[in-house]
Amino acid sequence: MNTIWALAGVVIKELYRRKDFYVLFVLTALITIAAGMVNFFHDPKIVRYVKDICMLLIWVSALLIALITTARQIPAERESRTIFPLLAKPVTRAQFILGKFLGCWLASGIALLVFYIFFAIITGSREQNWPWLAYLQSIWLQWAMLAVVIALSLCVSIISAAPSSTTTICFIAVVGILLVGGHLNTVALHQPQPLQTIFYTIYFLIPHLEWFDIRDRVVYDWSLVGWLDCVLATLYAAAYAGLFLLLTWIGFRRKNLNM
Amino acid sequence: MKVSPYLVLALVLTVCFTLATGIEPRAATWSQHSKSDNVFGMLFGDGRRLFANQFFTMADVYFHSGYYPSIFDLREEGPAEIVAESHGHTDSPEDELKEDFLGKPKDWIDRFGRHFRITEHTHLERGNEREILPWLRLAADMDPQKIETYTVGAFFMRENLNESREAEAFLREGLRNNPNSYEILFELGRLYNENYHDSDRARNVWQLALRRWLQQDGALQKENKLGFEEITVHLARLEREAGNWQSAIDWFHAAQKVSPDPNALQEQIDVIAKKMAVPTSSTNSQPH
Numbered sequence: 377m378n379t380i381w382a383l384a385g386v387v388i389k390e391l392y393r394r395k396d397f398y399v400l401f402v403l404t405a406l407i408t409i410a411a412g413m414v415n416f417f418h419d420p421k422i423v424r425y426v427k428d429i430c431m432l433l434i435w436v437s438a439l440l441i442a443l444i445t446t447a448r449q450i451p452a453e454r455e456s457r458t459i460f461p462l463l464a465k466p467v468t469r470a471q472f473i474l475g476k477f478l479g480c481w482l483a484s485g486i487a488l489l490v491f492y493i494f495f496a497i498i499t500g501s502r503e504q505n506w507p508w509l510a511y512l513q514s515i516w517l518q519w520a521m522l523a524v525v526i527a528l529s530l531c532v533s534i535i536s537a538a539p540s541s542t543t544t545i546c547f548i549a550v551v552g553i554l555l556v557g558g559h560l561n562t563v564a565l566h567q568p569q570p571l572q573t574i575f576y577t578i579y580f581l582i583p584h585l586e587w588f589d590i591r592d593r594v595v596y597d598w599s600l601v602g603w604l605d606c607v608l609a610t611l612y613a614a615a616y617a618g619l620f621l622l623l624t625w626i627g628f629r630r631k632n633l634n635m
Numbered sequence: 636m637k638v639s640p641y642l643v644l645a646l647v648l649t650v651c652f653t654l655a656t657g658i659e660p661r662a663a664t665w666s667q668h669s670k671s672d673n674v675f676g677m678l679f680g681d682g683r684r685l686f687a688n689q690f691f692t693m694a695d696v697y698f699h700s701g702y703y704p705s706i707f708d709l710r711e712e713g714p715a716e717i718v719a720e721s722h723g724h725t726d727s728p729e730d731e732l733k734e735d736f737l738g739k740p741k742d743w744i745d746r747f748g749r750h751f752r753i754t755e756h757t758h759l760e761r762g763n764e765r766e767i768l769p770w771l772r773l774a775a776d777m778d779p780q781k782i783e784t785y786t787v788g789a790f791f792m793r794e795n796l797n798e799s800r801e802a803e804a805f806l807r808e809g810l811r812n813n814p815n816s817y818e819i820l821f822e823l824g825r826l827y828n829e830n831y832h833d834s835d836r837a838r839n840v841w842q843l844a845l846r847r848w849l850q851q852d853g854a855l856q857k858e859n860k861l862g863f864e865e866i867t868v869h870l871a872r873l874e875r876e877a878g879n880w881q882s883a884i885d886w887f888h889a890a891q892k893v894s895p896d897p898n899a900l901q902e903q904i905d906v907i908a909k910k911m912a913v914p915t916s917s918t919n920s921q922p923h
Binding site: 414416424425559588593595601 | 745
Protein backbone atom coordinates (compact mmCIF):
# COMPACT_ATOMS: atom_id res chain seq x y z
CA MET A 377 0.00 0.00 0.00
CA ASN A 378 2.93 2.33 0.75
CA THR A 379 4.10 1.93 -2.83
CA ILE A 380 0.69 2.99 -4.14
CA TRP A 381 0.64 6.03 -1.83
CA ALA A 382 4.18 6.98 -2.90
CA LEU A 383 3.17 6.84 -6.56
CA ALA A 384 0.00 8.83 -5.81
CA GLY A 385 2.04 11.45 -3.96
CA VAL A 386 4.11 12.09 -7.07
CA VAL A 387 0.97 12.67 -9.14
CA ILE A 388 -0.43 15.11 -6.55
CA LYS A 389 2.84 17.06 -6.56
CA GLU A 390 2.55 17.21 -10.33
CA LEU A 391 -0.86 18.89 -9.99
CA TYR A 392 0.49 21.90 -8.16
CA ARG A 393 3.69 22.07 -10.18
CA ARG A 394 1.88 22.31 -13.49
CA LYS A 395 -0.11 25.35 -14.57
CA ASP A 396 -3.33 23.61 -15.72
CA PHE A 397 -5.11 23.88 -12.40
CA TYR A 398 -4.13 27.50 -11.79
CA VAL A 399 -5.20 28.59 -15.26
CA LEU A 400 -8.57 26.87 -14.98
CA PHE A 401 -9.15 28.15 -11.46
CA VAL A 402 -8.29 31.74 -12.38
CA LEU A 403 -10.53 31.53 -15.46
CA THR A 404 -13.40 30.14 -13.39
CA ALA A 405 -12.92 32.79 -10.74
CA LEU A 406 -12.69 35.64 -13.25
CA ILE A 407 -15.75 34.60 -15.24
CA THR A 408 -17.81 34.00 -12.09
CA ILE A 409 -16.82 37.30 -10.50
CA ALA A 410 -17.45 39.17 -13.75
CA ALA A 411 -20.89 37.52 -14.06
CA GLY A 412 -21.62 38.30 -10.43
CA MET A 413 -20.83 41.98 -10.92
CA VAL A 414 -23.42 42.46 -13.65
CA ASN A 415 -26.37 44.46 -12.41
CA PHE A 416 -29.75 43.25 -13.66
CA PHE A 417 -32.58 45.70 -13.06
CA HIS A 418 -30.85 47.05 -9.95
CA ASP A 419 -31.71 43.89 -8.03
CA PRO A 420 -28.76 42.69 -5.90
CA LYS A 421 -30.59 39.56 -4.73
CA ILE A 422 -30.43 37.79 -8.09
CA VAL A 423 -27.97 34.96 -7.59
CA ARG A 424 -28.95 31.73 -9.34
CA TYR A 425 -27.40 32.60 -12.69
CA VAL A 426 -24.06 33.14 -10.92
CA LYS A 427 -24.38 29.76 -9.21
CA ASP A 428 -25.32 28.17 -12.51
CA ILE A 429 -22.37 29.63 -14.39
CA CYS A 430 -19.92 28.85 -11.59
CA MET A 431 -21.10 25.24 -11.26
CA LEU A 432 -20.85 24.71 -15.01
CA LEU A 433 -17.30 26.07 -15.00
CA ILE A 434 -16.40 23.87 -12.03
CA TRP A 435 -17.69 20.82 -13.86
CA VAL A 436 -15.83 21.63 -17.05
CA SER A 437 -12.63 22.53 -15.20
CA ALA A 438 -12.68 19.46 -12.95
CA LEU A 439 -13.30 17.23 -15.94
CA LEU A 440 -10.43 18.78 -17.87
CA ILE A 441 -8.06 18.59 -14.91
CA ALA A 442 -8.92 14.92 -14.33
CA LEU A 443 -8.60 14.00 -18.00
CA ILE A 444 -5.44 15.95 -18.77
CA THR A 445 -3.69 14.79 -15.59
CA THR A 446 -4.61 11.15 -16.15
CA ALA A 447 -4.06 10.95 -19.89
CA ARG A 448 -0.39 11.88 -19.68
CA GLN A 449 0.60 9.64 -16.75
CA ILE A 450 1.53 6.43 -18.53
CA PRO A 451 2.69 7.91 -21.88
CA ALA A 452 4.91 10.41 -20.03
CA GLU A 453 6.53 7.66 -17.95
CA ARG A 454 7.14 5.64 -21.09
CA GLU A 455 8.43 8.56 -23.13
CA SER A 456 10.88 9.69 -20.47
CA ARG A 457 11.75 6.03 -19.78
CA THR A 458 11.28 6.55 -16.05
CA ILE A 459 8.88 3.63 -16.11
CA PHE A 460 11.79 1.15 -16.40
CA PRO A 461 13.62 2.06 -13.17
CA LEU A 462 10.21 2.32 -11.51
CA LEU A 463 9.16 -1.18 -12.51
CA ALA A 464 12.65 -2.50 -11.79
CA LYS A 465 11.97 -1.67 -8.13
CA PRO A 466 9.56 -3.88 -6.24
CA VAL A 467 6.57 -2.21 -7.89
CA THR A 468 4.15 -4.41 -9.73
CA ARG A 469 2.23 -3.21 -12.75
CA ALA A 470 -1.00 -3.43 -10.76
CA GLN A 471 0.49 -1.19 -8.06
CA PHE A 472 1.68 1.19 -10.75
CA ILE A 473 -1.85 1.46 -12.19
CA LEU A 474 -3.46 1.80 -8.76
CA GLY A 475 -0.92 4.41 -7.68
CA LYS A 476 -1.53 6.47 -10.79
CA PHE A 477 -5.30 6.16 -10.37
CA LEU A 478 -5.22 7.11 -6.70
CA GLY A 479 -2.92 10.05 -7.39
CA CYS A 480 -5.10 11.42 -10.17
CA TRP A 481 -8.25 10.89 -8.14
CA LEU A 482 -6.86 12.62 -5.06
CA ALA A 483 -5.44 15.43 -7.16
CA SER A 484 -8.87 15.94 -8.75
CA GLY A 485 -10.41 15.87 -5.27
CA ILE A 486 -8.06 18.60 -4.05
CA ALA A 487 -8.85 20.70 -7.11
CA LEU A 488 -12.59 20.14 -6.56
CA LEU A 489 -12.29 21.19 -2.94
CA VAL A 490 -10.64 24.48 -3.90
CA PHE A 491 -13.28 25.14 -6.56
CA TYR A 492 -16.15 24.41 -4.16
CA ILE A 493 -14.68 26.61 -1.43
CA PHE A 494 -14.60 29.43 -3.97
CA PHE A 495 -18.16 28.60 -5.02
CA ALA A 496 -19.38 28.60 -1.41
CA ILE A 497 -17.71 31.95 -0.71
CA ILE A 498 -19.10 33.61 -3.82
CA THR A 499 -22.67 32.36 -3.49
CA GLY A 500 -22.74 32.62 0.29
CA SER A 501 -21.62 36.23 0.17
CA ARG A 502 -24.51 37.05 -2.15
CA GLU A 503 -27.38 35.07 -0.67
CA GLN A 504 -26.12 34.77 2.93
CA ASN A 505 -26.82 31.06 2.91
CA TRP A 506 -24.41 28.16 3.14
CA PRO A 507 -26.12 24.82 2.48
CA TRP A 508 -23.03 22.79 3.41
CA LEU A 509 -24.72 19.41 3.17
CA ALA A 510 -25.87 20.11 -0.38
CA TYR A 511 -22.34 21.17 -1.29
CA LEU A 512 -20.95 18.06 0.40
CA GLN A 513 -23.26 15.79 -1.60
CA SER A 514 -22.47 17.63 -4.80
CA ILE A 515 -18.70 17.46 -4.33
CA TRP A 516 -18.83 13.82 -3.25
CA LEU A 517 -20.93 12.69 -6.20
CA GLN A 518 -18.80 14.69 -8.62
CA TRP A 519 -15.66 13.18 -7.14
CA ALA A 520 -17.17 9.69 -7.44
CA MET A 521 -17.95 10.41 -11.09
CA LEU A 522 -14.38 11.58 -11.62
CA ALA A 523 -13.17 8.20 -10.33
CA VAL A 524 -14.95 6.56 -13.27
CA VAL A 525 -13.63 9.18 -15.68
CA ILE A 526 -10.05 8.77 -14.43
CA ALA A 527 -10.22 4.98 -14.62
CA LEU A 528 -11.64 5.25 -18.14
CA SER A 529 -8.93 7.69 -19.14
CA LEU A 530 -6.19 5.39 -17.78
CA CYS A 531 -7.72 2.52 -19.74
CA VAL A 532 -7.81 4.52 -22.98
CA SER A 533 -4.27 5.81 -22.42
CA ILE A 534 -3.02 2.19 -22.63
CA ILE A 535 -4.43 1.88 -26.14
CA SER A 536 -4.16 5.41 -27.41
CA ALA A 537 -1.00 6.75 -29.00
CA ALA A 538 -0.85 10.20 -27.41
CA PRO A 539 -2.25 11.97 -24.34
CA SER A 540 -4.06 14.49 -26.56
CA SER A 541 -6.05 11.77 -28.30
CA THR A 542 -6.85 10.10 -24.96
CA THR A 543 -8.11 13.40 -23.58
CA THR A 544 -10.20 14.10 -26.66
CA ILE A 545 -11.74 10.62 -26.85
CA CYS A 546 -12.57 10.56 -23.15
CA PHE A 547 -13.88 14.13 -23.12
CA ILE A 548 -16.26 13.38 -25.99
CA ALA A 549 -17.35 10.11 -24.39
CA VAL A 550 -17.97 11.68 -20.97
CA VAL A 551 -19.78 14.75 -22.32
CA GLY A 552 -21.81 12.47 -24.60
CA ILE A 553 -22.86 10.30 -21.65
CA LEU A 554 -23.67 13.35 -19.54
CA LEU A 555 -25.84 14.88 -22.24
CA VAL A 556 -27.41 11.88 -23.96
CA GLY A 557 -26.73 8.84 -21.76
CA GLY A 558 -29.90 9.12 -19.72
CA HIS A 559 -32.08 9.57 -22.81
CA LEU A 560 -30.81 6.64 -24.86
CA ASN A 561 -33.74 4.49 -23.71
CA THR A 562 -36.20 7.11 -24.97
CA VAL A 563 -34.33 7.37 -28.26
CA ALA A 564 -34.22 3.57 -28.58
CA LEU A 565 -38.02 3.34 -28.30
CA HIS A 566 -38.39 5.29 -31.54
CA GLN A 567 -35.84 3.29 -33.53
CA PRO A 568 -36.48 0.28 -35.77
CA GLN A 569 -34.68 -3.01 -35.13
CA PRO A 570 -31.74 -3.70 -34.92
CA LEU A 571 -30.98 -0.07 -33.97
CA GLN A 572 -33.30 -0.34 -30.99
CA THR A 573 -31.36 -3.29 -29.56
CA ILE A 574 -28.04 -1.55 -30.21
CA PHE A 575 -29.19 1.63 -28.45
CA TYR A 576 -30.56 -0.34 -25.51
CA THR A 577 -27.33 -2.35 -25.22
CA ILE A 578 -25.30 0.84 -25.12
CA TYR A 579 -27.75 2.31 -22.61
CA PHE A 580 -27.30 -0.61 -20.22
CA LEU A 581 -23.53 -0.85 -20.75
CA ILE A 582 -22.39 2.72 -20.27
CA PRO A 583 -21.76 4.19 -16.82
CA HIS A 584 -24.60 6.63 -16.16
CA LEU A 585 -22.51 9.60 -15.15
CA GLU A 586 -25.49 11.94 -15.40
CA TRP A 587 -26.73 10.60 -12.04
CA PHE A 588 -23.79 12.28 -10.36
CA ASP A 589 -24.62 15.69 -11.79
CA ILE A 590 -26.77 17.32 -9.12
CA ARG A 591 -25.90 20.86 -10.13
CA ASP A 592 -29.56 21.73 -10.65
CA ARG A 593 -30.41 20.69 -7.11
CA VAL A 594 -27.71 23.01 -5.77
CA VAL A 595 -28.47 25.91 -8.12
CA TYR A 596 -32.26 25.82 -7.60
CA ASP A 597 -32.03 25.13 -3.85
CA TRP A 598 -33.79 21.77 -3.94
CA SER A 599 -33.73 19.35 -1.03
CA LEU A 600 -30.86 16.92 -0.48
CA VAL A 601 -30.54 13.65 -2.36
CA GLY A 602 -31.23 10.65 -0.11
CA TRP A 603 -28.06 9.49 1.65
CA LEU A 604 -28.78 5.88 0.76
CA ASP A 605 -29.00 6.92 -2.91
CA CYS A 606 -25.62 8.63 -2.55
CA VAL A 607 -24.13 5.44 -1.11
CA LEU A 608 -25.63 3.32 -3.91
CA ALA A 609 -24.39 5.76 -6.55
CA THR A 610 -20.94 5.64 -4.97
CA LEU A 611 -20.94 1.83 -5.13
CA TYR A 612 -22.05 2.06 -8.77
CA ALA A 613 -19.14 4.42 -9.54
CA ALA A 614 -16.74 2.16 -7.64
CA ALA A 615 -17.90 -0.83 -9.70
CA TYR A 616 -17.31 0.94 -13.01
CA ALA A 617 -14.00 2.43 -11.87
CA GLY A 618 -12.92 -1.05 -10.75
CA LEU A 619 -13.96 -2.51 -14.09
CA PHE A 620 -11.98 0.07 -16.06
CA LEU A 621 -8.95 -0.38 -13.78
CA LEU A 622 -9.14 -4.12 -14.30
CA LEU A 623 -9.22 -3.62 -18.07
CA THR A 624 -6.29 -1.20 -17.75
CA TRP A 625 -4.30 -3.74 -15.78
CA ILE A 626 -5.09 -6.51 -18.28
CA GLY A 627 -3.97 -4.25 -21.13
CA PHE A 628 -0.91 -2.96 -19.30
CA ARG A 629 0.22 -6.35 -17.96
CA ARG A 630 1.57 -7.56 -21.29
CA LYS A 631 2.19 -4.23 -22.93
CA ASN A 632 5.53 -3.63 -24.51
CA LEU A 633 6.80 -0.54 -22.73
CA ASN A 634 9.37 0.45 -25.36
CA MET A 635 8.23 3.42 -27.43
CA MET B 636 22.18 58.14 -42.05
CA LYS B 637 21.08 57.13 -38.60
CA VAL B 638 17.57 58.18 -37.59
CA SER B 639 16.72 58.70 -33.98
CA PRO B 640 14.11 56.19 -32.71
CA TYR B 641 12.37 59.06 -30.91
CA LEU B 642 11.86 60.80 -34.23
CA VAL B 643 10.39 57.61 -35.72
CA LEU B 644 8.08 57.27 -32.71
CA ALA B 645 7.00 60.89 -33.03
CA LEU B 646 6.34 60.37 -36.74
CA VAL B 647 4.24 57.25 -36.09
CA LEU B 648 2.24 59.03 -33.41
CA THR B 649 1.63 61.96 -35.75
CA VAL B 650 0.43 59.60 -38.49
CA CYS B 651 -1.85 57.82 -36.02
CA PHE B 652 -3.33 61.07 -34.80
CA THR B 653 -3.90 62.34 -38.34
CA LEU B 654 -5.55 59.10 -39.40
CA ALA B 655 -7.70 59.07 -36.28
CA THR B 656 -9.02 62.57 -36.94
CA GLY B 657 -9.84 61.54 -40.50
CA ILE B 658 -11.43 58.20 -39.72
CA GLU B 659 -13.37 59.04 -36.57
CA PRO B 660 -16.21 61.00 -38.27
CA ARG B 661 -16.58 58.23 -40.85
CA ALA B 662 -16.63 55.57 -38.15
CA ALA B 663 -19.46 57.43 -36.47
CA THR B 664 -21.51 57.20 -39.66
CA TRP B 665 -20.71 53.48 -39.96
CA SER B 666 -22.36 52.89 -36.60
CA GLN B 667 -25.39 54.91 -37.71
CA HIS B 668 -25.68 52.83 -40.85
CA SER B 669 -25.68 49.65 -38.81
CA LYS B 670 -29.09 48.48 -37.68
CA SER B 671 -27.58 46.70 -34.71
CA ASP B 672 -28.15 48.61 -31.53
CA ASN B 673 -25.70 46.77 -29.36
CA VAL B 674 -22.55 44.74 -29.32
CA PHE B 675 -24.46 41.47 -29.68
CA GLY B 676 -25.98 42.67 -32.91
CA MET B 677 -22.57 43.41 -34.32
CA LEU B 678 -21.10 40.12 -33.11
CA PHE B 679 -23.83 37.67 -34.05
CA GLY B 680 -25.91 39.36 -36.73
CA ASP B 681 -29.27 37.65 -37.13
CA GLY B 682 -27.91 34.60 -35.32
CA ARG B 683 -28.51 36.47 -32.07
CA ARG B 684 -32.23 35.67 -32.40
CA LEU B 685 -31.41 32.02 -31.81
CA PHE B 686 -29.55 32.95 -28.66
CA ALA B 687 -32.42 35.20 -27.63
CA ASN B 688 -34.87 32.29 -27.93
CA GLN B 689 -32.53 30.10 -25.93
CA PHE B 690 -32.20 32.72 -23.19
CA PHE B 691 -35.97 33.15 -23.12
CA THR B 692 -36.30 29.39 -22.67
CA MET B 693 -33.71 29.56 -19.88
CA ALA B 694 -35.98 32.05 -18.11
CA ASP B 695 -38.77 29.46 -18.34
CA VAL B 696 -36.38 26.76 -17.06
CA TYR B 697 -35.53 28.94 -14.06
CA PHE B 698 -39.22 29.65 -13.52
CA HIS B 699 -39.69 25.88 -13.15
CA SER B 700 -36.56 25.55 -10.95
CA GLY B 701 -34.98 23.14 -13.39
CA TYR B 702 -38.00 20.89 -14.01
CA TYR B 703 -38.00 21.17 -17.77
CA PRO B 704 -38.18 18.74 -20.68
CA SER B 705 -35.13 18.11 -22.81
CA ILE B 706 -35.28 17.72 -26.57
CA PHE B 707 -35.65 13.97 -25.98
CA ASP B 708 -38.75 14.28 -23.83
CA LEU B 709 -42.13 14.34 -25.48
CA ARG B 710 -44.23 17.33 -24.63
CA GLU B 711 -47.05 19.16 -26.32
CA GLU B 712 -45.77 22.27 -28.07
CA GLY B 713 -47.09 25.47 -26.62
CA PRO B 714 -46.04 28.86 -25.39
CA ALA B 715 -43.57 29.08 -22.52
CA GLU B 716 -45.32 29.04 -19.17
CA ILE B 717 -43.89 32.39 -18.19
CA VAL B 718 -45.85 33.82 -21.14
CA ALA B 719 -49.04 32.06 -20.04
CA GLU B 720 -48.47 33.28 -16.48
CA SER B 721 -48.09 36.87 -17.68
CA HIS B 722 -51.51 36.54 -19.36
CA GLY B 723 -53.04 35.45 -16.07
CA HIS B 724 -53.20 31.73 -16.85
CA THR B 725 -52.76 29.33 -13.92
CA ASP B 726 -52.24 25.58 -14.25
CA SER B 727 -55.30 23.38 -13.93
CA PRO B 728 -54.95 19.70 -12.88
CA GLU B 729 -55.24 18.81 -16.60
CA ASP B 730 -52.35 21.14 -17.41
CA GLU B 731 -50.29 19.53 -14.65
CA LEU B 732 -50.91 16.12 -16.20
CA LYS B 733 -49.88 17.39 -19.64
CA GLU B 734 -46.67 18.81 -18.20
CA ASP B 735 -45.64 15.53 -16.56
CA PHE B 736 -43.19 14.83 -19.36
CA LEU B 737 -41.28 12.23 -17.34
CA GLY B 738 -44.08 9.67 -17.16
CA LYS B 739 -43.45 6.37 -15.43
CA PRO B 740 -39.84 5.13 -15.13
CA LYS B 741 -38.94 2.96 -18.11
CA ASP B 742 -36.34 0.80 -16.36
CA TRP B 743 -34.27 0.58 -13.18
CA ILE B 744 -31.66 3.03 -14.48
CA ASP B 745 -34.36 5.60 -15.19
CA ARG B 746 -36.02 4.92 -11.80
CA PHE B 747 -32.81 5.26 -9.81
CA GLY B 748 -31.63 8.26 -11.85
CA ARG B 749 -34.76 10.18 -10.84
CA HIS B 750 -33.50 10.30 -7.25
CA PHE B 751 -30.90 12.78 -8.48
CA ARG B 752 -33.02 14.74 -10.95
CA ILE B 753 -35.63 17.37 -10.33
CA THR B 754 -38.97 15.62 -10.71
CA GLU B 755 -41.44 18.07 -9.22
CA HIS B 756 -43.33 20.67 -11.20
CA THR B 757 -43.13 23.94 -9.31
CA HIS B 758 -43.11 27.63 -10.15
CA LEU B 759 -40.96 30.29 -8.55
CA GLU B 760 -42.78 32.30 -5.93
CA ARG B 761 -42.33 34.65 -2.95
CA GLY B 762 -40.03 37.02 -4.80
CA ASN B 763 -37.81 34.32 -6.25
CA GLU B 764 -39.25 35.20 -9.65
CA ARG B 765 -36.39 37.70 -9.84
CA GLU B 766 -34.12 34.81 -10.84
CA ILE B 767 -35.60 34.75 -14.36
CA LEU B 768 -34.73 38.39 -14.98
CA PRO B 769 -31.06 38.00 -16.06
CA TRP B 770 -32.13 35.68 -18.89
CA LEU B 771 -34.86 38.06 -20.01
CA ARG B 772 -32.37 40.93 -19.96
CA LEU B 773 -29.99 38.90 -22.13
CA ALA B 774 -32.82 37.86 -24.45
CA ALA B 775 -33.79 41.52 -24.87
CA ASP B 776 -30.19 42.48 -25.60
CA MET B 777 -29.85 39.69 -28.12
CA ASP B 778 -33.13 40.31 -29.89
CA PRO B 779 -34.67 43.72 -29.14
CA GLN B 780 -37.56 42.85 -31.47
CA LYS B 781 -38.70 39.89 -29.32
CA ILE B 782 -41.72 41.53 -27.75
CA GLU B 783 -42.60 38.75 -25.28
CA THR B 784 -39.35 39.41 -23.44
CA TYR B 785 -40.46 42.91 -22.44
CA THR B 786 -44.04 42.02 -21.55
CA VAL B 787 -43.08 38.95 -19.51
CA GLY B 788 -40.20 40.71 -17.74
CA ALA B 789 -42.35 43.74 -16.90
CA PHE B 790 -45.20 41.52 -15.68
CA PHE B 791 -43.01 39.66 -13.20
CA MET B 792 -41.29 42.84 -12.04
CA ARG B 793 -44.49 44.73 -11.32
CA GLU B 794 -46.66 41.82 -10.19
CA ASN B 795 -44.27 39.75 -8.08
CA LEU B 796 -41.34 41.97 -7.23
CA ASN B 797 -43.06 45.32 -6.73
CA GLU B 798 -40.57 46.95 -9.09
CA SER B 799 -42.96 49.15 -11.07
CA ARG B 800 -40.35 51.71 -12.06
CA GLU B 801 -38.00 49.05 -13.44
CA ALA B 802 -40.93 47.42 -15.23
CA GLU B 803 -41.91 50.72 -16.82
CA ALA B 804 -38.33 51.40 -17.90
CA PHE B 805 -38.12 47.93 -19.46
CA LEU B 806 -41.43 48.41 -21.29
CA ARG B 807 -40.37 51.81 -22.57
CA GLU B 808 -37.14 50.29 -23.84
CA GLY B 809 -39.25 47.69 -25.62
CA LEU B 810 -41.47 50.38 -27.02
CA ARG B 811 -38.48 52.28 -28.39
CA ASN B 812 -37.37 49.12 -30.16
CA ASN B 813 -40.90 48.15 -31.24
CA PRO B 814 -42.94 51.34 -31.59
CA ASN B 815 -45.90 49.51 -33.18
CA SER B 816 -46.27 46.82 -30.57
CA TYR B 817 -49.79 46.71 -29.13
CA GLU B 818 -48.63 44.03 -26.65
CA ILE B 819 -46.13 46.35 -24.98
CA LEU B 820 -48.66 49.18 -24.91
CA PHE B 821 -51.21 46.85 -23.37
CA GLU B 822 -48.76 45.82 -20.64
CA LEU B 823 -47.85 49.46 -20.07
CA GLY B 824 -51.55 50.22 -19.62
CA ARG B 825 -51.84 47.45 -17.05
CA LEU B 826 -48.89 48.92 -15.18
CA TYR B 827 -50.51 52.38 -15.13
CA ASN B 828 -53.85 50.95 -14.08
CA GLU B 829 -52.86 48.26 -11.59
CA ASN B 830 -49.67 49.67 -10.09
CA TYR B 831 -49.88 53.45 -10.47
CA HIS B 832 -53.72 53.53 -10.30
CA ASP B 833 -53.64 56.15 -13.06
CA SER B 834 -56.74 55.20 -15.01
CA ASP B 835 -56.55 58.15 -17.42
CA ARG B 836 -53.10 57.22 -18.68
CA ALA B 837 -54.07 53.56 -18.75
CA ARG B 838 -57.11 54.37 -20.89
CA ASN B 839 -55.03 56.43 -23.31
CA VAL B 840 -52.36 53.77 -23.62
CA TRP B 841 -54.89 50.97 -24.14
CA GLN B 842 -56.72 53.00 -26.76
CA LEU B 843 -53.40 53.50 -28.53
CA ALA B 844 -52.76 49.75 -28.19
CA LEU B 845 -56.12 49.08 -29.82
CA ARG B 846 -55.25 51.40 -32.72
CA ARG B 847 -51.96 49.55 -33.15
CA TRP B 848 -53.83 46.23 -33.12
CA LEU B 849 -56.26 47.50 -35.78
CA GLN B 850 -53.36 48.70 -37.94
CA GLN B 851 -52.22 45.09 -38.38
CA ASP B 852 -53.19 43.34 -41.59
CA GLY B 853 -56.17 40.99 -41.61
CA ALA B 854 -54.23 37.76 -41.25
CA LEU B 855 -52.37 39.03 -38.19
CA GLN B 856 -55.61 40.26 -36.67
CA LYS B 857 -57.07 36.76 -37.01
CA GLU B 858 -53.98 35.29 -35.35
CA ASN B 859 -53.93 37.77 -32.49
CA LYS B 860 -57.55 37.81 -31.42
CA LEU B 861 -56.49 37.27 -27.81
CA GLY B 862 -54.71 40.62 -27.90
CA PHE B 863 -57.89 42.38 -29.02
CA GLU B 864 -59.95 40.65 -26.37
CA GLU B 865 -57.48 41.51 -23.61
CA ILE B 866 -57.37 45.19 -24.57
CA THR B 867 -61.12 45.61 -24.95
CA VAL B 868 -61.97 43.68 -21.78
CA HIS B 869 -59.48 45.75 -19.79
CA LEU B 870 -60.90 48.94 -21.28
CA ALA B 871 -64.39 47.76 -20.40
CA ARG B 872 -63.39 47.02 -16.80
CA LEU B 873 -61.66 50.37 -16.53
CA GLU B 874 -64.78 52.20 -17.76
CA ARG B 875 -66.92 50.14 -15.40
CA GLU B 876 -64.74 51.13 -12.46
CA ALA B 877 -64.93 54.74 -13.59
CA GLY B 878 -68.73 54.50 -13.75
CA ASN B 879 -68.89 54.99 -17.51
CA TRP B 880 -71.48 52.23 -17.91
CA GLN B 881 -72.38 52.65 -21.58
CA SER B 882 -68.75 52.83 -22.59
CA ALA B 883 -68.04 49.70 -20.56
CA ILE B 884 -70.90 47.85 -22.29
CA ASP B 885 -69.62 48.95 -25.69
CA TRP B 886 -66.16 47.58 -24.94
CA PHE B 887 -67.59 44.31 -23.65
CA HIS B 888 -69.65 44.02 -26.84
CA ALA B 889 -66.48 44.56 -28.86
CA ALA B 890 -64.70 41.87 -26.86
CA GLN B 891 -67.58 39.43 -27.39
CA LYS B 892 -66.88 39.39 -31.14
CA VAL B 893 -63.57 37.59 -30.64
CA SER B 894 -63.98 35.98 -27.23
CA PRO B 895 -64.03 32.18 -26.95
CA ASP B 896 -66.50 32.61 -24.06
CA PRO B 897 -68.93 35.41 -25.02
CA ASN B 898 -71.51 34.25 -22.47
CA ALA B 899 -69.23 35.16 -19.58
CA LEU B 900 -68.90 38.65 -21.01
CA GLN B 901 -72.67 38.84 -21.54
CA GLU B 902 -73.15 38.19 -17.83
CA GLN B 903 -70.94 41.18 -17.06
CA ILE B 904 -72.91 43.29 -19.55
CA ASP B 905 -76.15 42.24 -17.87
CA VAL B 906 -74.85 43.23 -14.46
CA ILE B 907 -73.94 46.69 -15.77
CA ALA B 908 -77.28 46.99 -17.56
CA LYS B 909 -79.07 46.25 -14.29
CA LYS B 910 -77.06 48.92 -12.53
CA MET B 911 -77.94 51.39 -15.28
CA ALA B 912 -81.61 50.58 -14.96
CA VAL B 913 -81.66 51.38 -11.22
CA PRO B 914 -81.71 55.15 -10.69
CA THR B 915 -79.37 56.06 -7.84
CA SER B 916 -78.21 59.23 -6.23
CA SER B 917 -74.66 58.05 -6.34
CA THR B 918 -71.92 59.88 -8.15
CA ASN B 919 -71.80 57.37 -10.98
CA SER B 920 -71.46 59.31 -14.17
CA GLN B 921 -73.91 58.78 -16.96
CA PRO B 922 -72.87 56.85 -20.06
CA HIS B 923 -71.59 58.97 -22.84
